[in-house]
Amino acid sequence: MDALDLDRQLCFALYSASRAMTASYKDLLAELGITYPQYLVMLVLWEEASAPEGVTVKHLGERLQLDSGTLSPLLSRLESLGYVTRHRSAEDSRSVFIRPTAEGAAAKERAECVPVRIGERTQLDPASMPELLETLRTLTRNLRAEPAPVEPPGPLPHH
Amino acid sequence: MDALDLDRQLCFALYSASRAMTASYKDLLAELGITYPQYLVMLVLWEEASAPEGVTVKHLGERLQLDSGTLSPLLSRLESLGYVTRHRSAEDSRSVFIRPTAEGAAAKERAECVPVRIGERTQLDPASMPELLETLRTLTRNLRAEPAPVEPPGPLPHH
DNA sequence: ATCTAAATGGTTGCACACAATTCAATTGTG
DNA sequence: CACAATTGAATTGTGTGCAACCATTTAGAT
Numbered sequence: 589m590d591a592l593d594l595d596r597q598l599c600f601a602l603y604s605a606s607r608a609m610t611a612s613y614k615d616l617l618a619e620l621g622i623t624y625p626q627y628l629v630m631l632v633l634w635e636e637a638s639a640p641e642g643v644t645v646k647h648l649g650e651r652l653q654l655d656s657g658t659l660s661p662l663l664s665r666l667e668s669l670g671y672v673t674r675h676r677s678a679e680d681s682r683s684v685f686i687r688p689t690a691e692g693a694a695a696k697e698r699a700e701c702v703p704v705r706i707g708e709r710t711q712l713d714p715a716s717m718p719e720l721l722e723t724l725r726t727l728t729r730n731l732r733a734e735p736a737p738v739e740p741p742g743p744l745p746h747h
Numbered sequence: 748m749d750a751l752d753l754d755r756q757l758c759f760a761l762y763s764a765s766r767a768m769t770a771s772y773k774d775l776l777a778e779l780g781i782t783y784p785q786y787l788v789m790l791v792l793w794e795e796a797s798a799p800e801g802v803t804v805k806h807l808g809e810r811l812q813l814d815s816g817t818l819s820p821l822l823s824r825l826e827s828l829g830y831v832t833r834h835r836s837a838e839d840s841r842s843v844f845i846r847p848t849a850e851g852a853a854a855k856e857r858a859e860c861v862p863v864r865i866g867e868r869t870q871l872d873p874a875s876m877p878e879l880l881e882t883l884r885t886l887t888r889n890l891r892a893e894p895a896p897v898e899p900p901g902p903l904p905h906h
Numbered sequence: 907a908t909c910t911a912a913a914t915g916g917t918t919g920c921a922c923a924c925a926a927t928t929c930a931a932t933t934g935t936g
Numbered sequence: 937c938a939c940a941a942t943t944g945a946a947t948t949g950t951g952t953g954c955a956a957c958c959a960t961t962t963a964g965a966t
Contacts, residue, residue: 591862592855594790594810598876599768599865601883603787604812606765607953608890609758614954625922628762631753646944651753653763656945658923665921682931682944696751703750706758711889716882717757723871723879724760730870731767766923773924784952804915815915817953824951841914841961909966917958926948933942 612709616702620695626666627699628652629659633672633688634696642687644677671695771868775861779854785825786858787811788818792831792847793855801846803836830854 594600610624617627632651636643645659652659663686666672671692677683712720753759769783776786791810795802804818811818822845825831830851836842871879 590794592790592858593794594787596880597790597862598869598871598880598883599772599783600787600790601880601887602761602765602768605883605887605890606761607812608887609761611954612890613758623921624758628753628759631751631756631759635749635752644944645946649944653766654922655924657925657947660946662922676945680932680944684945699751703756709890709892710757710886712757712882712886720882721755721757721760723875724757724764727869727871728760728764728767731764731771731868733868770924782951805913813952814954816917816955819916821952835915839914839962843915907966909964911962911964913962914960915958916960918956920954922953923951925950928947929945931943931945933940935940936938 609706612706613702616705620698621669622666622671625652625654625658625662626671627702629662629666629686630671630688630692630695630699633686633692634699637688637693641677642673642685644683644685646683648686666692768865771865772861775864779857780828781825781830784811784813784817784821785830786861788821788825788845789830789847789851789854789858792845792851793858796847796852800836801832801844803842803844805842807845825851 590596613624613627617624620627622630629648629652632643632648645656645663648659648663649655663672663674667674670689672686672688674684674686677685707714749755772783772786776783779786781789788807788811791802791807804815804822807818807822808814822831822833826833829848831845831847833843833845836844866873
């Protein structure tokens with residue numbers, strides 16, 4: 589009966605589930621030649637295909653909560669694979685627009701079956717999915733909120 | 748209404764929540780000078796402190812579902828930090844035993860408050876915790892199970 | 907005793923994550 | 937206009953994750 593027991597930690601249950609999920613995508617995404625984080629980038633690009641210019645690196649970072657240190661090399665790998673192109677904005681040359689190539693856009697069809705396969709593997713009751721999604725999103729939101737500082741309890745923070 | 752929408756993916760909700768959780772541990776673990784995966788290793792060592800020899804790298808890998816390619820460098824860093832010692836087994840010199848040092852064992856006290864702080868930050872109803880834990884564990888177990896092969900439906904595999 | 911297959915831990919290589927820094931471009935201010 | 941502050945991306949450095957490969961050791965079969 590110890591509060592530090594590994595199997596009692598929510599963090600470890602999340603960490604294990606997340607790694608098992610990523611591992612489960614591996615063989616499905618191998619057919620597309622991409623990794624799981626690369627797949628997440630393609631999901632955003634497919635979803636926002638209406639933007640003719642593409643989306644900026646900053647926008648991808650906001651959607652996926654990843655910074656440029658992760659996205660820059662990841663995007664250059666997607667570029668070498670022929671899935672995306674990158675070009676600097678004409679209006680603001682600090683911004684880089686990412687757009688799927690024809691091949692990258694076409695890969696969407698081949699990816700349609702991926703969530704279905706994963707859904708089968710989870711063996712979860714589809715009816716329980718919305719609640720689980722909502723719980724995870726609430727948890728993420730709460731954890732990202734400004735945590736109370738560790739050292740000083742501090743005299744009444746403003747909020 | 749697209750099955751590939753990012754915000755509809757359980758995988759992304761899990762991935763985000765897991766990263767937010769790890770990030771939330773960062774400032775708490777900084778006081779111990781360790782990272783989150785290093786903390787997980789220490790949890791196992793504290794939990795199994797009754798074993799005088801310590802536990803093997805193989806055992807750590809089974810508890811955490813991590814392989815030696817991850818654990819070897821991680822344990823070297825814990826050793827440099829003075830938290831653990833490593834020595835080969837006398838009976839089977841292929842095995843390496845990991846044991847907390849006095850400092851590593853003492854750090855348990857300083858870690859006691861960590862799960863409490865995290866629990867506060869999650870803002871989750873404590874009553875809903877067991878169900879969430881069980882859902883995540885079931886999900887992990889299902890995803891780790893032998894997935895049906897992608898390409899060949901195959902003519903009746905033996906089992 | 908010897909040969910071999912399996913087990914074990916290490917090493918290497920690649921791909922994230924993320925903090926910190928750098929750099930160029932832009933914006934806000936007077 | 938000058939110029940400080942901000943912004944967006946890239947770069948660098950550290951630390952995981954994980955697959956593939958390697959060396960050592962053990963156990964089992966002959």
